[in-house]
Amino acid sequence: xxxxxxxxxxxxxxxxxxxxxxxxxxxxxxxxxxxxxxxxxxxxxxxxxxxxxxxxxxxxxxxxxxxxxxxxxxxxxxxxxxxxxxxxxxxxxxxxxxxxxxxxxxxxxxxxxxxxxxxxxxxxxxxxxxxxxxxxxxxxxxxxxxxxxxxxxxxxxxxxxxxxxxxxxxxxxxxxxxxxxxxxxxxxxxxxxxxxxxxxxxxxxxxxxxxxxxxxxxxxxxxxxxxxxxxxxxxxxxxxxxxxxxxxxxxxxxxxxxxxxxxxxxxxxxxxxxxxxxxxxxxx
Amino acid sequence: xxxxxxxxxxxxxxxxxxxxxxxxxxxxxxxxxxxxxxxxxxxxxxxxxxxxxxxxxxxxxxxxxxxxxxxxxxxxxxxxxxxxxxxxxxxxxxxxxxxxxxxxxxxxxxxxxxxxxxxxxxxxxxxxxxxxxxxxxxxxxxxxxxxxxxxxxxxxxxxxxxxxxxxxxxxxxxxxxxxxxxxxxxxxxxxxxxxxxxxxxxxxxxxxxxxxxxxxxxxxxxxxxxxxxxxxxxxxxxxxxxxxxxxxxxxxxxxxxxxxxxxxxxxxxxxxxxxxxxxxxxxxxxxxxxxxxxxxxxxxxxxxxxxx
Numbered sequence: 342x343x344x345x346x347x348x349x350x351x352x353x354x355x356x357x358x359x360x361x362x363x364x365x366x367x368x369x370x371x372x373x374x375x376x377x378x379x380x381x382x383x384x385x386x387x388x389x390x391x392x393x394x395x396x397x398x399x400x401x402x403x404x405x406x407x408x409x410x411x412x413x414x415x416x417x418x419x420x421x422x423x424x425x426x427x428x429x430x431x432x433x434x435x436x437x438x439x440x441x442x443x444x445x446x447x448x449x450x451x452x453x454x455x456x457x458x459x460x461x462x463x464x465x466x467x468x469x470x471x472x473x474x475x476x477x478x479x480x481x482x483x484x485x486x487x488x489x490x491x492x493x494x495x496x497x498x499x500x501x502x503x504x505x506x507x508x509x510x511x512x513x514x515x516x517x518x519x520x521x522x523x524x525x526x527x528x529x530x531x532x533x534x535x536x537x538x539x540x541x542x543x544x545x546x547x548x549x550x551x552x553x554x555x556x557x558x559x560x561x562x563x564x565x566x567x568x569x570x571x572x573x574x575x576x577x578x579x580x581x582x583x584x585x586x587x588x589x590x591x592x593x594x595x596x597x598x599x600x601x602x603x604x605x606x607x608x609x610x611x612x613x614x615x616x617x618x619x620x621x622x623x624x625x
Numbered sequence: 626x627x628x629x630x631x632x633x634x635x636x637x638x639x640x641x642x643x644x645x646x647x648x649x650x651x652x653x654x655x656x657x658x659x660x661x662x663x664x665x666x667x668x669x670x671x672x673x674x675x676x677x678x679x680x681x682x683x684x685x686x687x688x689x690x691x692x693x694x695x696x697x698x699x700x701x702x703x704x705x706x707x708x709x710x711x712x713x714x715x716x717x718x719x720x721x722x723x724x725x726x727x728x729x730x731x732x733x734x735x736x737x738x739x740x741x742x743x744x745x746x747x748x749x750x751x752x753x754x755x756x757x758x759x760x761x762x763x764x765x766x767x768x769x770x771x772x773x774x775x776x777x778x779x780x781x782x783x784x785x786x787x788x789x790x791x792x793x794x795x796x797x798x799x800x801x802x803x804x805x806x807x808x809x810x811x812x813x814x815x816x817x818x819x820x821x822x823x824x825x826x827x828x829x830x831x832x833x834x835x836x837x838x839x840x841x842x843x844x845x846x847x848x849x850x851x852x853x854x855x856x857x858x859x860x861x862x863x864x865x866x867x868x869x870x871x872x873x874x875x876x877x878x879x880x881x882x883x884x885x886x887x888x889x890x891x892x893x894x895x896x897x898x899x900x901x902x903x904x905x906x907x908x909x910x911x912x913x914x915x916x917x918x919x920x921x922x923x924x925x926x927x928x929x930x931x932x933x
Contacts, residue, residue: 371737371738371739373733373737374732374733374734374737374738374739375733375737375739377729377730377732377733377737378730378733378734378737378739378743378747381726381730381747381810384806384807385750385754387769387775387776388762388765388766388768388769388807389765390775391765391768391769391774391775391776392764392765392768392769394768394775395768395773395774395775396768439663439664439667440664442660442663443660443661443663443664446660446661447661450656450657450660451657451658451660451661454657454661458661458664461664461665461668461672463918464668464672466864466868466914466918467911467914467915467918468672468675468676468911468914469867469868469869469870469885469910469914470868470870471868471870471885471888471889471892472679472868472888472907472910472911473672473675473676474892475675475679475888475891475892475903475904475907476674476675476676476678476679476907477671477675478892479675479678479679479682479904480674480675480678481675494671497667497670497671498671500667500671501671501672556756559756560756563757563758563759563760563761564759564871565759565760565870565871565874565875566870566871566889569871569874570889570892570893577759577760577871580760580761580764580875581760581874581875584760584763584764584767584875591764591767592764592765592767592768594761594764595760595761595762595764595765595768598760598761599757599761599765602753602756602757603753603757606749606752606753606756607749607753609752610749610752
């Protein structure tokens, strides 16, 4: 041992670092993780902060809520917002009527057809909103079938947009319950189809349906493409119009819209906690 | 749905026998499809007929006769080629950028040893951010890096510049890419999080027991497993950006020549002076998006191999 005394200090140093290394390594990766995380948070929050500050600067050299006052005093704000709420409700109702029985039927009767149905619900990712609008106008703008004057095309577009989210949500919900046993139990107790759907299946799917509903609501409320190109009043085109006319109110509306999205998704997360649901992006 | 399924309904007390008679087979088959009829009819009317009409009209001249001129024009007309080029470029840039940063962020939060509640926070926030798009997102970035924006003000104050006089405009490709990233990388985080969770501790331990370093682990174990998810999601992000219209329209208006913007303009008035060409333009988008989704599906299948 003694004859290695020359290297003793080096050995001690090495031993010291060896003992330290795992921890050192972890700390380093921790610093890196924090760096990335903080970078991400800056990118997330800076635009939101900037928007909020900008919306307060309507009166020179002072921070006021003047822009919000102006925004809310415009009677058009409420009418367009109201229209969007109406479109959202119609979309949700039709989407539910279409998706819940279909998903239920797929689970109970025709599991073979599930990939087909799922593929169709994913079509909005293949046909972007602007292309679908184009197709809808071309297909239903001239005889034999004219639907241009009615909101049918708008709602149809929105329902299409909601298909992936709605189907995913309901499908996940149905997977967690034993559809076959429940249905057969209900049938053997003499229940009709309406009773089965409304009193057996629906209550079991409440959470799944709610998450689909909130997401659809958030998407329709801010949607711009369909409403603008089909020329129907809605919150999205209204915001765009204000953006072209005024300076500070658009940012105030932006904050309102963000709170709306945040509220819907927040409720969704609250409702579907633990359901393992993940959502894919909306209408850009 | 009030399907008159009298076959299974119990009449009286005794349940019917389970096995069905062979003669019931054919109505059964029809009934199975009948239950899905409303859904298929909806899809037919509002997805397939419009898409099909785009397809058919792409090959029609103004007088209704068959022609390939519209398709040829897609590859020869300057402004159309440029629109496709810009759209493809911006989609590729934001897909790769969003995928890289989104992956790093997801990795930092899930495997980087950060407090667990940060992870919940990030996932919730990603859910919101990936849905916060369109017009309000455009306004948010105008307030951030527009002419009177917060960050613009900071940069001008720090470096004592007048960016506008220098001919710098954010309402072009670079600026729009930064905006798109806002909904791109949260989507990456959302999709990569479960994949990263799927990496098992045993794999890392096995690698370490065999004498592998962290580098070895990532190079030979984790990345090969994650590669299909990574590539698949990048492709998805590409499609996500390629189909975007509202954000670009509200942010750049007509400053930037994207395919979606051109189609929107064609809807509002026949700017190409050729309805058939407009259809061909839309058909081109459908084709590119179909390829994108096909790639994504293939990658998802491969990724699913490791998920249990």
